[in-house]
Amino acid sequence: xxxxxxxxWDSNPVDHDPIRIVFSDxxxxxxxxxxxxxxxxxxxxxxxxxxxxxxxxNYEVVESFFLDSTTENxxxxxxxxxxxxxxxxxxxxxxxxxxxxxxxxxxxxxxxxWKGEALIPWTYFPPNVNKMNSYAIHGSGxxxxxxxxxxxxxxxxxxxxxxxxHRLEYFQNFRLQSIMGEDWVQPESDLxxxxx
Numbered sequence: 001x002x003x004x005x006x007x008x009w010d011s012n013p014v015d016h017d018p019i020r021i022v023f024s025d026x027x028x029x030x031x032x033x034x035x036x037x038x039x040x041x042x043x044x045x046x047x048x049x050x051x052x053x054x055x056x057x058n059y060e061v062v063e064s065f066f067l068d069s070t071t072e073n074x075x076x077x078x079x080x081x082x083x084x085x086x087x088x089x090x091x092x093x094x095x096x097x098x099x100x101x102x103x104x105x106x107x108x109x110x111x112x113x114w115k116g117e118a119l120i121p122w123t124y125f126p127p128n129v130n131k132m133n134s135y136a137i138h139g140s141g142x143x144x145x146x147x148x149x150x151x152x153x154x155x156x157x158x159x160x161x162x163x164x165x166h167r168l169e170y171f172q173n174f175r176l177q178s179i180m181g182e183d184w185v186q187p188e189s190d191l192x193x194x195x196x
Contacts, residue, residue, distance in 0.1 A: 001178065003020070011154050024179060029121040039139065126192050152170055
C-alpha cells in the first residue's frame with residue numbers, strides 16, 4: 001500500500017518530489033518504507049542513528065499516525081533521515097502515555113534523496129485501527145515546511161491557524177486488513193489495556 005505526500009498541511013502543493021510511504025507485511029509488525037528528497041535541514045539530531053530521540057518533530061522527519069477513531073487511541077511513528085526515530089502511544093488528542101519505544105529502523109542517504117525502513121511491532125498499534133494520516137516536516141526558521149497526506153481543506157483554514165498534526169477529524173479510512181488480508185487478526189497488546 002503506497003502513499004505520496006503532495007500537499008502542505010493547509011492544502012498547497014509541495015514544490016518538490018513528494019515523500020513516498022509504503023506499508024507492507026513485516027510478519028511481526030508493519031513494515032514502513034519511506035523515500036524522497038533529503039533536505040538536510042535542520043541539521044541532524046544529536047542522537048545515535050537507529051535509536052529513539054525525544055521531540056524528534058523539531059527536526060526533518062516523516063510521521064505516520066494510526067488511529068482508532070472510536071476511542072481516540074493512536075500510534076504515532078516518526079522517522080528521521082539521519083536514522084533516529086520516535087514512537088508515541090496516545091490516548092486522547094495529544095495525550096502520550098508511552099514514548100520512545102524501540103523499533104528496528106535503518107536509513108540510506110544518497111546525496112539529495114533518502115530511504116528508510118522501519119518495522120513497527122503489532123503490539124504498538126491500538127486495537128481496531130480505522131483511520132490514518134501521514135506527514136513530512138523539513139526546513140528551519142521561516143522555511144519550516146509542514147506537509148500532510150490528508151491536509152486541512154482551504155475552506156476550513158482560519159486566519160492565524162498553525163499546523164497541528166493531531167487534528168484527528170481529517171484522518172482518512174485505513175484498515176490493517178487491507179495490507180495483511182481480510183482474515184488477519186491483530187495480535188492483542190497489553191500496552192493498550194484499559195485505554196478504551
